[in-house]
Amino acid sequence: MWNQLRKLFNNRTVKYGVPMLLLVVGGSFGLREFTQIRYDAQKIRKKLDPSLEARVNTQNQTVILQEEYEKLKDVNLKNWRNIRGPRPWEDSKEYQEQQRSRLNKGT
Template identity: 35%
Template sequence: MPTFQSKPFGRQSTLGPLAAKAKKHPFVLFGLPFLAIMIGGSFGLAQLTQTRYDHRDMRNTKLAKEDALGIDKNRRKLSLQEEYWRLQAKSDDDDDWEQVRIERPPGVQ
């Protein structure tokens, strides 16, 4: 029966010495990626929210331009006195009504 050759357990990688140093300093394995994600995420979210507000502002200015072009020219001047007289004339038409009592449903007193 042949004897087995002595091989080390697992594979030897080219990053072996670097991995050994990283195990000694856990900040490199955990701290740097965490900080990179937090700082990168902050800048990424800032860009996304700025794009959102720019899009909303562009849409509102477009509507404001459309309002300035068409609606303001045909508007009637608002006068409170004229509105009062108009409502008074309208209420004069509504004076000829009569209150009529309806019969109650059966079983209701």
């Protein structure tokens, strides 16, 4: 009997495969528990104070988006040009004047 057990434990599948399988399956269950703790902590942290939640009204945000959409519908985008802003090492006022003069010459 001991000889058969020794033979079984010297088998490569039992020696390397079973521990690997246990590690993969057990690790997935462990990771699930740790990630659940993480998401539970995020839910707790994201809760707003009732006073702050009353000040932040989500109904007003949809109205603001609709108003902005109405404003953008009337904007003429056919004459719009993309103008590069100044680099950090460039003088911004001087660069803006150059861009304005180019625009005035081009139109």
